Amino acid sequence: xxxxxxxxxxxxxxxxxxxxxxxxxxxxxxxxxxxxxxxxxxxxxxxxxxxxxxxxxxxxxxxxxxxxxxxxxxxxxxxxxxxxxxxxxxxxxxxxxxxxxxxxxxxxxxxxxxxxxxxxxxxxxxxxxxxxxxxxxxxxxxxxxxxxxxxxxxxxxxxxxxxxxxxxxxxxxxxxxxxxxxxxxxxxxxxxxxxxxxxxxxxxxxxxxxxxxxxxxxxxxxxxxxxxxxxxxxxxxxxxxxxxxxxxxxxxxxxxxxxxxxxxxxxxxxxxxxxxxxxxxxxxxxxxxxxxxxxxxxxxxxxxxxxxxxxxxxxxxxxxxxxxxxxxxxxxxxxxxxxxxxxxxxxxxxxxxxxxxxxxxxxxxxxxxxxxxxxxxxxxxxxxxxxxxxxxxxxxxxxxxx
Amino acid sequence: xxxxxxxxxxxxxxxxxxxxxxxxxxxxxxxxxxxxxxxxxxxxxxxxxxxxxxxxxxxxxxxxxxxxxxxxxxxxxxxxxxxxxxxxxxxxxxxxxxxxxxxxxxxxxxxxxxxxxxxxxxxxxxxxxxxxxxxxxxxxxxxxxxxxxxxxxxxxxxxxxxxxxxxxxxxxxxxxxxxxxxxxxxxxxxxxxxxxxxxxxxxxxxxxxxxxxxxxxxxxxxxxxxxxxxxxxxxxxxxxxxxxxxxxxxxxxxxxxxxxxxxxxxxxxxxxxxxxxxxxxxxxxxxxxxxxxxxxxxxxxxxxxxxxxxxxxxxxxxxxxxxxxxxxxxxxxxxxxxxxxxxxxxxxxxxxxxxxxxxxxxxxxxxxxxxxxxxxxxxxxxxxxxxxxxxxxxxxxxx
Numbered sequence: 001x002x003x004x005x006x007x008x009x010x011x012x013x014x015x016x017x018x019x020x021x022x023x024x025x026x027x028x029x030x031x032x033x034x035x036x037x038x039x040x041x042x043x044x045x046x047x048x049x050x051x052x053x054x055x056x057x058x059x060x061x062x063x064x065x066x067x068x069x070x071x072x073x074x075x076x077x078x079x080x081x082x083x084x085x086x087x088x089x090x091x092x093x094x095x096x097x098x099x100x101x102x103x104x105x106x107x108x109x110x111x112x113x114x115x116x117x118x119x120x121x122x123x124x125x126x127x128x129x130x131x132x133x134x135x136x137x138x139x140x141x142x143x144x145x146x147x148x149x150x151x152x153x154x155x156x157x158x159x160x161x162x163x164x165x166x167x168x169x170x171x172x173x174x175x176x177x178x179x180x181x182x183x184x185x186x187x188x189x190x191x192x193x194x195x196x197x198x199x200x201x202x203x204x205x206x207x208x209x210x211x212x213x214x215x216x217x218x219x220x221x222x223x224x225x226x227x228x229x230x231x232x233x234x235x236x237x238x239x240x241x242x243x244x245x246x247x248x249x250x251x252x253x254x255x256x257x258x259x260x261x262x263x264x265x266x267x268x269x270x271x272x273x274x275x276x277x278x279x280x281x282x283x284x285x286x287x288x289x290x291x292x293x294x295x296x297x298x299x300x301x302x303x304x305x306x307x308x309x310x311x312x313x314x315x316x317x318x319x320x321x322x323x324x325x326x327x328x329x330x331x332x333x334x335x336x337x338x339x340x341x342x343x344x345x346x347x348x349x350x351x352x353x354x355x356x357x358x359x360x361x362x363x364x365x366x367x368x369x370x371x372x373x374x375x376x377x378x379x380x381x382x383x384x385x386x387x388x389x390x391x392x393x394x395x396x397x398x399x400x401x402x
Numbered sequence: 403x404x405x406x407x408x409x410x411x412x413x414x415x416x417x418x419x420x421x422x423x424x425x426x427x428x429x430x431x432x433x434x435x436x437x438x439x440x441x442x443x444x445x446x447x448x449x450x451x452x453x454x455x456x457x458x459x460x461x462x463x464x465x466x467x468x469x470x471x472x473x474x475x476x477x478x479x480x481x482x483x484x485x486x487x488x489x490x491x492x493x494x495x496x497x498x499x500x501x502x503x504x505x506x507x508x509x510x511x512x513x514x515x516x517x518x519x520x521x522x523x524x525x526x527x528x529x530x531x532x533x534x535x536x537x538x539x540x541x542x543x544x545x546x547x548x549x550x551x552x553x554x555x556x557x558x559x560x561x562x563x564x565x566x567x568x569x570x571x572x573x574x575x576x577x578x579x580x581x582x583x584x585x586x587x588x589x590x591x592x593x594x595x596x597x598x599x600x601x602x603x604x605x606x607x608x609x610x611x612x613x614x615x616x617x618x619x620x621x622x623x624x625x626x627x628x629x630x631x632x633x634x635x636x637x638x639x640x641x642x643x644x645x646x647x648x649x650x651x652x653x654x655x656x657x658x659x660x661x662x663x664x665x666x667x668x669x670x671x672x673x674x675x676x677x678x679x680x681x682x683x684x685x686x687x688x689x690x691x692x693x694x695x696x697x698x699x700x701x702x703x704x705x706x707x708x709x710x711x712x713x714x715x716x717x718x719x720x721x722x723x724x725x726x727x728x729x730x731x732x733x734x735x736x737x738x739x740x741x742x743x744x745x746x747x748x749x750x751x752x753x754x755x756x757x758x759x760x761x762x763x764x765x766x767x768x769x770x771x772x773x774x775x776x777x778x779x780x781x782x783x784x785x786x787x788x789x790x791x792x793x794x795x796x797x798x799x800x801x
Contacts, residue, residue: 009603011594022619030616054686055628058436063629067622095542110483114766133764136741141718143657146644147725153733155646157572158558165653165727167558167646169472171638175616179761183587184763187430190594191405191768199767207744208760209732211574212580214759218463219451220730221757222746227730232546232570236449240546240569242555249633252555255546313539320540320547322556322568325624325631326637328614331551333540337533339611357584357612359533360592361518361604368676382572399655 003073003379008035010362013189016041017072018079018088018112018197020048023205024101024129027109027185028177031097033073033356035364039073039090039095039380042373044081044402051373060345060372065312068175068250070353075381076374076402083400085111087385089120094384096192097185101129104139114200125188126200127181133204145173148253152209157216159229166229177208237269238285239264249305251297251313261285263315268299288298303332343369376399404431405768409593411497413472414479414510416445418575419529419609420501421468422582427497428471429761429770431585435491435786436472436777437479443779444469453753460752460777466776467758470748474777475786479510490790492521496596497589501529504536514604525592526603529585533608543609546570548577552613553621553638561636562645568635580616581609642685643697646727649713650706653727656701656717657686668723671700676741750775 002012013036017028017268025040025048032038053062075091078084089112092098098117100107105112107128117126131148132138146167155167181203192198210217219225232241232252239261255261258280265274273279273295273386278288283290300308303323312319315328321327334340337359343366344350355366381387382400395401406427413424413436420442423438426669428434439445443459451463478484487568488510492498500507507514507528514534528534531543540551549555555568571577585607587655592603614621620638622627631637644657659668661682676696682690704712710726717724728736734745734757742764744758761770 008636009591011595016689026618030587034588062408063623063651064619066626067619068798096777115699132738133742133762136738138738141621141725143540143723143725146655147657147723150646151729151731151733151736153728154572155655155727156653156729158569160566160569164648165646166566166569167727169554169558169560169638169654170640171557171617171620172554176583179580179583179616179792180762181581181585183426183590184761186587186590187405188765190590190597193594193597194408197767201766204742204744204762207739207742208738209580210744211578211762213730214467214579215451215464215575216573217730217745217759218756219724220734222451222453222463222753225451227429228455229405230570234546234570234574236561236574237544239545240570244567250550252547252550252568255483256544257502265512299406310654312539316542318542318544318547320543320551322550323553324556324632324633324635325553325620328553328621329625329631333537334611335615337611339614341550354618354622355611355623357581357615359606360588369446394476395769 002037003376003383004037004368006035006071006364006366007362009360010034010036011364013017013037013097014040014095016091016095018098018100018102019129020101021200022068022174022292023178024099025180026175027099027127028072028127028179029068029070029121030179030182030356033364033366036216037073038071038372039075039091040069041075041079043078043084044076045078045080066370071366071368072371073376073379074371074373075377077377078400081400082111083395083398087124087395087400088112089116090385091380092117092124092193095121095123095124097127097131097187099127100180103142103205104130104134121353122198123192124184125185125192125201126198127176127185127201127203129181129203129205131205132205132372146170146175148177148205148209152206153213153217154209156241157213157227157229161229161231162231163229173205173209175210177203177205180208180211233289236282238282238289239292241293243297243300245300245305245308246302247304251300251305251308252320252322254318256318258282260317264312264317267311268295269317270295270299341366341369345369346372346375407431409433409497410495411435411499412491412495413499415499415501415529416466418446418578419500419581419585420499421446421583422579423499423527423529423589425468425470426583426586429772430768434472435495435782437477438474438476438489438779440476440478441471447779453756455676455752457752463753463756466750466753469776470758470772472776472777473782473786474780475783485510487787490794495524495643496593497525497527497588499527499585499647502548504530504534514606517602517604522602523596523600525589525596526604527585527589527605527607528603529581529607529609531608532610534606535678545577547577548609548613552577552610553614553617557635557638561574561639563642564635577609577613581607581612584612591616641801642689643701647702647705649708649710651709652729654705654710654713655725655727657723660686663722670717670720670722671704674700699722748772748775751778
């Protein structure tokens with residue numbers, strides 16, 4: 001019986017997470033948000049560095065760590081010692097999924113490679129995450145999110161047209177990579193449920209990135225076209241850009257049809273614009289896009305962002321503010337839909353957290369914040385593994401657990 | 403054996419998000435029946451990149467990519483008979499995927515509100531820009547506008563690039579792919595649970611919420627009051643000398659944040675005089691514009707005589723996180739991608755044999771694979787619909 005009973009589609013599923021930073025924890029977070037019992041196995045001597053927060057100075061209140069580890073349990077087991085690895089293997093007999101994003105080869109060196117893991121539990125799904133994936137000539141290289149984007153082909157596409165690439169915002173990649181891993185892991189879990197056969201799931205971060213621009217890749221493999229930075233342009237929409245408002249805010253406008261353009265021209269109200277033959281077809285608007293953007297920019301510059309979005313939406317035009325961090329946390333729709341659920345730590349301190357990207361019927365209740373280091377070691381050793389108080393005390397005395 | 407081969411999915415989607423979701427499931431063996439409008443078929447058939455060929459419905463590389471392993475039937479959902487046929491099809495499937503605007507499903511007789519009582523075993527997944535029943539100021543959306551309302555747009559590129567207007571994400575369908583991936587994940591979780599209780603679920607995927615949740619590491623800190631919220635374009639970022647820099651044949655990306663990386667970097671650029679006085683942990687605790695500028699100056703000098711692949715090898719050997727910024731052709735040519743067979747040859751009757759991006763996961767038991775290319779418009783209409791009428795005549799229900 002799981003320690004936390006939160007319902008949801010993965011109620012009854014147990015996951016062990018040997019993962020650090022953001023991507024691996026994101027995979028576990030998805031499972032936790034669906035009701036799985038996710039146990040982070042942490043080793044005091046080699047903690048996830050997001051547990052070290054220079055501001056709070058408290059490993060249990062580290063901001064980055066808490067962001068991506070809500071609704072999980074934490075067991076402190078030293079996997080640098082053989083007895084610790086044995087404990088983890090015992091735990092895996094009672095688990096459905098193992099997720100790791102340690103350095104390539106680290107799991108094998110620890111004695112937690114797939115051959116060992118499947119031998120103790122043939123039904124288990126082992127998800128291994130690596131920058132380049134688990135094998136191949138470059139598999140030993142490691143990196144962070146912006147590296148994934150650079151290698152995977154995303155960064156070269158983001159920047160002003162004709163200028164050196166700037167890449168996506170540097171935070172992009174880990175959560176996407178973690179989501180792809182969770183999806184593949186769930187497919188494997190479903191297969192294991194139906195057949196009793198587990199499997200090894202090897203996920204590549206750089207390939208996840210390439211998949212996000214798959215159609216751009218297809219233009220190369222199909223037509224030999226090498227795309228580069230294109231600012232805010234879109235081959236099949238115009239206007240399609242960001243524009244500065246009179247208050248300094250930015251809005252985005254995307255016109256996807258001639259009808260939407262007619263509506264926009266009408267709102268702008270410049271004499272003759274809605275009948276201007278240069279702009280009444282997509283081909284015309286693309287051919288005259290510089291002039292088109294000049295007209296739209298000049299008009300937007302006289303307006304305030306919020307009013308403008310409402311006005312354009314009322315006319316059926318896709319528009320939205322380019323939101324800064326203040327806008328995000330004040331977004332009424334996000335609050336109304338319960339996107340920021342309140343979650344509490346074991347000491348009762350609670351705060352709003354970031355919820356999942358989908359709402360489902362009969363969802364798991366999301367109410368638990370990130371675990372204190374080792375808070376659930378006793379539950380794992382006693383309730384799951386059935387170790388006596390004496391045995392637990394000995395493990396602690398031997399420095400295997402804390 | 404394919405992991406999802408026993409499941410039947412009806413795809414009502416006409417956009418990239420829903421078609422991508424269906425593809426992810428079809429590539430694992432699910433039988434995905436795609437419903438297309440008469441005449442022109444799915445709108446994605448008319449979006450580029452286009453190959454050669456005269457048939458306007460069968461030239462899209464985008465459609466070909468998004469619809470591998472699917473079947474296509476033509477059905478006019480604006481006609482009463484079409485909706486009646488749809489109802490019969492619904493009796494035979496496990497999952498329905500849709501990506502039309504909120505309210506559209508109710509219009510074809512599949513109201514999410516009454517799903518549980520009318521079709522209790524069905525998993526119904528709706529992907530929309532802002533979720534069900536959006537407010538007036540969020541009714542119309544495109545990928546670009548969601549990218550911006552989610553915060554990613556304003557913070558791309560990010561700190562140091564405030565002179566550039568907020569940009570678009572890479573490609574045309576960035577948020578669509580993200581939402582499609584999220585939807586597929588929830589569909590599989592729902593099927594997993596359904597194995598035990600035969601109950602379906604309604605899945606409401608908001609592309610906007612998916613994108614905001616992708617920035618959870620920072621947004622969670624903003625909303626909890628642990629990190630300053632501002633109107634600064636660099637508000638998402640970590641700061642320091644890292645970034646994208648030019649080299650002999652293109653660009654590289656370098657990441658530098660730790661004392662170890664700094665020590666390795668000094669070694670790489672020949673330990674110049676000015677680095678001697680800096681504290682070893684300045685990247686973590688002593689960032690100044692001057693130090694960053696000097697670091698970048700010497701890095702650019704070092705890069706001038708090196709191409710991206712050699713620079714990456716040399717730097718990685720010293721323990722520096724430096725990687726090439728690959729263009730599309732370089733990704734395709736990468737020995738790593740070739741080793742892992744990420745691009746696979748698919749033969750389509752009109753587009754011919756072309757390399758398609760596959761999936762970023764390798765599975766030891768049930769790998770994803772492309773068995774059939776994307777269907778020609780209506781290719782399976784006759785077979786699927788005659789089976790359906792046969793079923794009605796012989797009184798066979800769900801198989």
